[in-house]
Amino acid sequence: MNTALIVLAAGKGTRMQSDLPKVLHPLAGAPLLIHALQSGGTLDPDRTVVVTGHGGDLVTRAAQSFDDRITCVQQTEQLGTAHAVAQARPALDGFSGNAVVLYGDTPFISPDTLDSMITARAKHDVVVLGFHAADPGRYGRLVMDGDTLAAITEYKDADEATRAITLCNSGVICADADTLFSLIDAVGNDNASGEYYLTDIVGLARARGLSAGVVTCDEAETLGINSRAELAAAEQQYQRRARSNAIADGVTMPAPDTVIFAHDTYIGADALIEPYVVFAPGVTVESGATIRAFSHLEGCHVSQGAVVGPYARLRPGAELAEGAKVGNFVEIKNALIDTGAKVSHLTYIGDAQIGAGANIGAGTVTCNYDGYFKHQTVIGAGAFIGSSTMLVAPVTVGAGAMTGSGSVITRDVAPGDLALGRAPQVNKVGLAARLMGKLKALKAATKKG
Known part of the structure; x- marks a missing residue:
């Protein structure tokens, strides 16, 4: 089946304290965005769309220097992840197959993990990448119903029982492209942030009788970069590997x-x-x-x-x-x-x-x-x-x-x-001694003065 990549790279990255778009900060000598594109590139995608925002021209230039076939689209307003993915729809007009949503600030998703998500699509209409977090913190939680995914609940909207779940959402999603955009059309913004959450498509899919599943990976693969401290930690992680x-x-x-x-x-x-x-x-x-x-x-x-x-x-x-x-x-x-x-x-x-x-x-x-x-x-x-x-x-x-x-x-x-390209050597007999004597006397007189 054909595959399309949708890479979200619109964020400003305020916590980076930088004029440079977050996804262009370097990791191991290449922008974070390039790492994400390299990971997704192992799927041999038929189309790749990068959704830009802050510093869009710079992000576009970086993406197309990696592969000039990449299409870049602009998210002019930051209204949430579902809204960002929706910006890719015109660029995927006529495309039929799987769409994989990746993030330009998440550089470590492995080829094996992406392959597992594609494989899982044979069983589920929507596949979400999850991980068991040592410290779940403010991650969105994956609420399971047996072997299927019932919902993704953002931390801000979760009750205490849901916050106790350690299976967390990476944000990476794989679904049939037409199904993905149809579900996004139904996403609302009635939540604590007033944003259009991509994660809402799981509940919408279940309501339509569609199946949602989870593929898990090591937590280290899902590391997202939001600050220079996290960038330094990611560099250390990369170098160790x-x-x-x-x-x-x-x-x-x-x-x-x-x-x-x-x-x-x-x-x-x-x-x-x-x-x-x-x-x-x-x-x-x-x-x-x-x-x-x-x-x-x-x-x-x-x-x-x-x-x-x-x-x-x-x-x-x-x-x-x-x-x-x-x-x-x-x-x-x-x-x-x-x-x-x-x-x-x-x-x-x-x-x-x-x-x-x-x-x-x-x-x-x-x-x-x-x-x-x-x-x-x-x-x-x-x-x-x-x-x-x-x-x-x-x-x-x-x-x-x-x-x-x-x-x-x-x-x-x-x-x-x-x-030989040097001037002939000339020795001036006794000149060094006489010159040094004069200089020594001059220095002594200067000290007395």
């Missing part, structure tokens, strides 16, 4: 609690990740690679047997081939470090190709930016770049060539040649 998964997949991490993952970090088996490494989005580390302590990686690829760090920074476009080495206090940006090449110390390599087996000396800089445009530096295989060489791009140093330490290289160097 990511570290655990990496270790289970064969990654060695001596101090896993110090390693930070992004939502899309990939690390192969037998890789070693030392303490205090941060992975920003877009990183792939292949099997057998080593990332040493205090390194920061983003948008890069590290091949088998390569070594990074300690204290290294790989920026977007950095590509390390097998056995390449990037050492301490080295920054690589938009550059290929080919097989076995070494960039060991205190160096910046940007917009460059470093050939196989080349050695880049300490303090080398590819001078790639002229204030308006970026330019390319090419270092041939087996070349040796002396310490503190300034490579003024665009420039090519051929295979097996060398540069002398302290050189400024402004012209191409042919393969096998040695390039």
Whole structure:
């Protein structure tokens, strides 16, 4: 059966104390909304509709950057969750199949849980996702009648007996799309908040002789983000899970609690990740690679047997081939470090190709930016770049060539040649002693004055 996703992302998130829409606050390097879309995307939906509100243009841009087929609709007034879902109706015109309602601030719903809800639709007209809460607090309660769901009662409208129920509502619902919108048409706002509650569709369904059921999941999956404290807690939860998964997949991490993952970090088996490494989005580390302590990686690829760090920074476009080495206090940006090449110390390599087996000396800089445009530096295989060489791009140093330490290289160097680009040294006999004597006397006179 076809599936449509309706993702509610209209809330301002007042408790976040931010101008940024709540669903765009980042978790593991991606907006909360993207996590929700990724979860729902495992159902391979035929259509996805995101209901926006506060900061609608920003939310639309984020959603469509994830998938440009997503339709975004605006909820101009915040009149409750049923009203929000109703805004998706025009975008689903002509659609036939299941509709799954998700929330842009609830990032952890698992694919298995969503699959279970779709499966349960074979038995029930409406399926609600519930969880047993350690502290039910102000969650809506799921009131059961045997194996079927009789009603969802919001905390504000619940009596003491209902508040004692620990089976709580996550808000996630699956139903036939036509049935869902028909039930929403009947929802009223005669409640403590004066809002149109999506949860009311369960009672309405039962009144029509339709069946409602519950699928349960772990409480951690239903975590919604409403404040920065909850966002921080969600980040911790995500990182614990990511570290655990990496270790289970064969990654060695001596101090896993110090390693930070992004939502899309990939690390192969037998890789070693030392303490205090941060992975920003877009990183792939292949099997057998080593990332040493205090390194920061983003948008890069590290091949088998390569070594990074300690204290290294790989920026977007950095590509390390097998056995390449990037050492301490080295920054690589938009550059290929080919097989076995070494960039060991205190160096910046940007917009460059470093050939196989080349050695880049300490303090080398590819001078790639002229204030308006970026330019390319090419270092041939087996070349040796002396310490503190300034490579003024665009420039090519051929295979097996060398540069002398302290050189400024402004012209191409042919393969096998040695390039020296530094001024001749001049020694002034005795000048240092005379100059230091004068300065010492001047300083003494200044103190007396």
